[in-house]
Amino acid sequence: MSYLVLARKYRPKNFSEMVGQSHVVQALGNALATQRLHHAYLFTGTRGVGKTTISRILAKSLNCLGPDGQGGITATPCGVCQACTDIDSGRFVDYTELDAASNRGVDEIAQLLEQAVYKPVVGRFKVFMIDEVHMLTNTAFNAMLKTLEEPPEYLKFVLATTDPQKVPATVLSRCLQFNLRPMAPETVLEHLTQVLGIENVPAEQQALRLLARAARGSMRDALSLTDQAIAFGSGSLDEASVRTMLGSVDRSYVYRLLDALARGDGKTVVETSEALRLNGLSAASTLEEMTTVLQRMAVLQAVPEMGAGDDGADPDIAETARLAQALPADETQLLYSLCLHGRGELGLAPDEYAGLTMVLLRLLAFKPQASAAAKLGSAAEPGKKPHSEATRANVPVPPARPVAAPAIAPEPAQREPEPSARPAAPEPAARQNFEQKQPAAQAERAQPAINSVASSVPLPERQAPPQRPQPGASAAAVAPLVPVPLGEGWSQTVNQLVAAEAVAALTRELGLQSELRSQAEGLWTLRVERESLNQVAAREKLQAALQAHLGDAALRLAVEVGPVTDTPARRNAAAQAERQRAAEEMIQNDPFVQDMIRDWGAKIVPGSIRPLASKSI
Incomplete structure (x- = not known):
């Protein structure tokens, strides 16, 4: 007696035996019960999820005669009538299965469609089941479109595919599509x-x-x-x-690796990698198991009450929970990401075990060391404050100011004034605190004090990059501004358009570089210095932007060429220059900066003062 494999022996014979596809079973069951039957069905999903099985059950449901031979269309086929047994055994004359992987041409489809004109021989419906339908050629798809759209009332199409993206949209639109999900x-x-x-x-x-x-x-x-x-x-x-x-990796190896990574134990990591090599266990499987465990650890760390899920009886959950407590959440996320990327690098390594070792060492190398460094720094000199903290205890810090900090560079040590040569005028509080110390202590604290200030501002040789100028400001940076009556309102309007990004490129430059000369009966006359700005397309776009911004559809623009004295670009440049002057004056008059210049010989690096960017143009 021949052996029947489990996959065929336990193939479901009715909808109640289907596993993991309740959404499809419910839809088809309701359609059969109410007899709202479509003429074409498309089942999609990965291999082995039940596409062919559901097709056969659907064919039995449509043709079942019942145990007494008097049954009709039903969602629960009897399984004992002639139609049910013939479909199960694959000899029902009115049920045709076509493998499109080996019968993909237009001739095979034409032969199948020739049978559509004949009524069922013994059954209630003819059912054409085309498996792997995405393998059909374009001409084969085109040949079946008309019949698929309007088949005879006794004909049903059932299509199945693992790759629905390759099925033409003209076919998809003619079918009811059901996506069979991978099973948990x-x-x-x-x-x-x-x-x-x-x-x-x-x-x-x-x-x-x-x-x-x-x-x-x-x-x-x-x-x-x-x-x-x-x-x-x-x-x-x-x-x-x-x-x-x-060829699966024992979870004990995975737990040993994760525990060693949590403790930063590189020796155990390398030894475990060698043990995997000696036992011939798959490197890819190792990383896969690690990502599985790390994912469960992340769930436990984020939502402890949901970590076990439906798999709470798994004996591995206790070890996973222990590691979830031993490893910080950020490190868990980092290790998960590195393991995922490491699997793709195994094929590029000299051999997969060398690649596995490098991935594991990378996990160890990227282990965050901030907390350990902080603990080491605090334990290095008990009772002694760091330089920056000691400096802040004696040097007053000025409040935050709306300008970027300048670069202050100290002069050479020999330029420091001697105590006897200093003026007898009352000294600042910070100065008096320093004078109370011994000369040796004063020399010792001088350098940290300067470093604490210099560390918060750009160094002289690495100046901050220049601030990006506002659009059109550079062109008018050296041009004088002579206000005209309409200049203020025009400048505000153009800057609002620029801020809202309603104009761009040449249209924006036309607005910024123009002067509004007159406004008469809906006609606005602009003047520009350069003929290159007087373009029809730019004028029309600026006119449309102004109409939308002001809500005036009758507004018209005219552009002439001539000398200008008041443009939005010149006003922007003047405002920028004023902010720069105010920023430099604020820094130079700041008491703290003056104390640093007087007491420590510091100087302001030219060009290092930048005003904060304005929120609007």
């Missing part, structure tokens, strides 16, 4: 437990978990792997034999 490992585990219980095959729960994860959402793959595992284990399934068959 918990769903596969539950079904495998039921099947092996019926088969009386002893199996360890952890071995079934490995098979469920290895199936990648495909029930057929899960049953095929189970067949292989039964043969490998001589009629029983245990975790060790299943791991050996799958």
